Amino acid sequence: MKAIKLSVIAGAVLLSTGAMANVVTDAGTVVVTGAKNTTVAVVDGTKTLFKTAVNPAAISAEVGTLGYGANIAWAVNDTTELQAGWAGGDPAGLFKDDISVDGTDFELDTDFSNPYLGVQMRPAANWFTVGAGVIVPDNDIKVRAPARQNETFSIQGTDYIVNGPIEGTVEHRNKLAPYLTVGFRPNINNHWGVFGELGAAYLGKADVTIKSSNTAFNEHAAQRIQDKEYATWYPIAKVGATYRF
Structure with a gap:
C-alpha cells in the first residue's frame, strides 16, 4: 500500500x-x-x-563611405535577412581628399575597419529596403598639412604663426555605432542583383588632436575641424552586387 x-x-x-x-x-x-x-x-x-x-541566402560585395567590403546574409523569411559584414580600407580617396578650415587645407589619410551586424528588410516585399544594425568602428583617421615656415594662418579672425608641419588625428568616441539605411535591391536574374543604400551611423562626438609649433593654433584648429567636419552622425552611402544561392 x-x-x-x-x-x-x-x-x-x-x-x-x-x-x-x-x-x-x-x-x-x-x-x-x-x-x-x-x-x-x-x-x-x-x-x-x-x-x-x-x-547563407546570399553574399554581397560593396563599396562606400565606410570602405570596401562584403557581407553574408541569412534569410529569416521572404522579406527579412540577417547580415554580417565588414567594410574598411581607405575610402577618403574616393569621396573626400581634404578638409578645408578657414582657408587651410588638411589632407586626409584614413584606414577604416568597420565590422557590422544588421537586418535587411523589404517592408513592401519589393525592391525598397530598410536596414538597421550596429557597427563596431575601428577607424584610423589622420589629418596633415604641408610643412610651413613662419606662415600666418587665420582662424575665425585670429592670426597664428606656424613653423614646420601640421599633423593631427580624429577619433570617434562610440565603440558601438547603431546605423539606419534605406535603399533598393533589384534582382537582375535568379541569382544576381545590385543594391544601393543611403543612411547614417551614430559614431558620437569626435576627439580631434592637432600638433604644430603653435599651441594656440592647435587648440583652435582642432575645435574647428571637430565642429565643421566631424559631426555625431557619419553618412553612409554604398553600392554593390549580390549573389543569391
Whole structure:
C-alpha cells in the first residue's frame, strides 16, 4: 500500500509538469510518454539552426563611405535577412581628399575597419529596403598639412604663426555605432542583383588632436575641424552586387 501511495504522489508531481511530458498511471506505475518527443524537437531545432547557419541566402560585395567590403546574409523569411559584414580600407580617396578650415587645407589619410551586424528588410516585399544594425568602428583617421615656415594662418579672425608641419588625428568616441539605411535591391536574374543604400551611423562626438609649433593654433584648429567636419552622425552611402544561392 505504501508503495502505491508513493507512486501516486510521484505521478501527481509529474502531471503538474504536463508541458514537459504526458504521464499515465496504471496500478501505481508512472509512464512518461512526452520526453522522447521533446528530445526529438530539440534535436530537430538544432539541426535546422545549424543548417541555416552554414547555408547563407546570399553574399554581397560593396563599396562606400565606410570602405570596401562584403557581407553574408541569412534569410529569416521572404522579406527579412540577417547580415554580417565588414567594410574598411581607405575610402577618403574616393569621396573626400581634404578638409578645408578657414582657408587651410588638411589632407586626409584614413584606414577604416568597420565590422557590422544588421537586418535587411523589404517592408513592401519589393525592391525598397530598410536596414538597421550596429557597427563596431575601428577607424584610423589622420589629418596633415604641408610643412610651413613662419606662415600666418587665420582662424575665425585670429592670426597664428606656424613653423614646420601640421599633423593631427580624429577619433570617434562610440565603440558601438547603431546605423539606419534605406535603399533598393533589384534582382537582375535568379541569382544576381545590385543594391544601393543611403543612411547614417551614430559614431558620437569626435576627439580631434592637432600638433604644430603653435599651441594656440592647435587648440583652435582642432575645435574647428571637430565642429565643421566631424559631426555625431557619419553618412553612409554604398553600392554593390549580390549573389543569391
